[in-house]
Amino acid sequence: MARRFGAKFSRRGGEAEGPGAWRGAVRTRAGGRVNLLFLAPLPLVWAAFTSGAVGLALNLGALGLMLLAAWLTREGIRAQEVYEARKVARRPAFPRKIAASLLTGAGLGLAGLADGGAALAAVIYALVGAALHALAFGLDPLRDKGMEGMDAFQSARVARAVDKAETYLGEMTGAVTRAGDRQAEERVARFQASVREMLRSVEDDPRDLATARKYLTIYLIGARDATIKFADIYARSRDAGARRDYFALLDDLEENFTAKTRDLLRDDSTDLEVEVEVLRERLAREGIRPTNRPT
Amino acid sequence: MQERRAMTETGLRKLAFVLLVMLILYVSLAGGM
Numbered sequence: 001m002a003r004r005f006g007a008k009f010s011r012r013g014g015e016a017e018g019p020g021a022w023r024g025a026v027r028t029r030a031g032g033r034v035n036l037l038f039l040a041p042l043p044l045v046w047a048a049f050t051s052g053a054v055g056l057a058l059n060l061g062a063l064g065l066m067l068l069a070a071w072l073t074r075e076g077i078r079a080q081e082v083y084e085a086r087k088v089a090r091r092p093a094f095p096r097k098i099a100a101s102l103l104t105g106a107g108l109g110l111a112g113l114a115d116g117g118a119a120l121a122a123v124i125y126a127l128v129g130a131a132l133h134a135l136a137f138g139l140d141p142l143r144d145k146g147m148e149g150m151d152a153f154q155s156a157r158v159a160r161a162v163d164k165a166e167t168y169l170g171e172m173t174g175a176v177t178r179a180g181d182r183q184a185e186e187r188v189a190r191f192q193a194s195v196r197e198m199l200r201s202v203e204d205d206p207r208d209l210a211t212a213r214k215y216l217t218i219y220l221i222g223a224r225d226a227t228i229k230f231a232d233i234y235a236r237s238r239d240a241g242a243r244r245d246y247f248a249l250l251d252d253l254e255e256n257f258t259a260k261t262r263d264l265l266r267d268d269s270t271d272l273e274v275e276v277e278v279l280r281e282r283l284a285r286e287g288i289r290p291t292n293r294p295t
Numbered sequence: 296m297q298e299r300r301a302m303t304e305t306g307l308r309k310l311a312f313v314l315l316v317m318l319i320l321y322v323s324l325a326g327g328m
Binding site: 033036037040041042043044047062063066104108111112115125128129132133135136137138 | 307308309311312314315316318319320322323324325
């Protein structure tokens with residue numbers, strides 16, 4: 001079936017522009033620079049096949065280590081971006097960038113050995129390489145973020161709930177891609193943006209988790225299941241009715257999520273008002289008036 | 296002041312990256328010579 005050409009930033013004809021599906025999106029840094037790390041050690045292939053058996057093993061080993069390091073660097077940068085996007089986050093379970101620094105050093109050292117050079121040269125390559133890598137990409141975030149003043153139990157619950165919600169969102173994206181409908185993909189992305197707003201709000205105030213939990217589990221699971229069913233049906237039959245129903249469902253869900261998020265924020269400001277009021281009253285009860293201010 | 300420090304840091308990172316790529320290229324090219 002013919003499909004209108006377009007990608008994520010193309011203009012869409014005939015459809016009203018809603019609030020952008022890409023609001024809050026940021027450019028990933030895991031792009032161009034890191035790709036160079038995959039390319040730079042490739043000349044080792046040539047070295048491997050021109051220097052005998054030991055040279056072959058050492059050079060290929062070095063190449064493997066450096067490619068692994070490049071891959072770990074990319075994963076580490078991605079993990080750090082996820083960490084920075086969230087207000088409450090645990091540190092990455094495995095410090096990928098630090099491991100990448102060490103592996104880069106090891107790879108360079110091995111390549112230096114293969115070169116037939118002295119062990120000292122290999123050690124120097126290894127140390128300088130590891131240091132430069134650590135300088136260029138930094139270290140992984142090593143401590144949990146945004147968990148000060150919260151008890152560990154509560155913050156762990158929030159982090160878990162957010163993780164789970166993100167899993168559902170990921171599954172939705174995977175399912176809707178199968179449907180092969182660009183508008184549906186954009187619609188889902190927009191819905192996900194509104195869900196993420198709620199996630200940020202819950203992270204801000206973990207007490208909201210109790211009220212938002214239904215949204216982050218039952219409704220999200222429902223949305224995911226509906227997406228999977230829609231993708232199955234639509235991929236098979238291109239049923240316009242199913243698409244319309246699915247879009248209507250997403251509209252409803254999005255409205256509800258947005259309204260709930262607004263509610264959560266309003267609750268927060270009510271809390272503040274109560275707090276201010278109580279404090280003022282207590283101060284007034286102390287009966288002391290500032291003397292330098294005209295009353 | 297803070298902005299300037301951030302700029303210096305970015306510059307340092309870029310320099311370190313360029314040096315790293317050059318080092319990898321040098322070591323891997325020298326191996327084949």
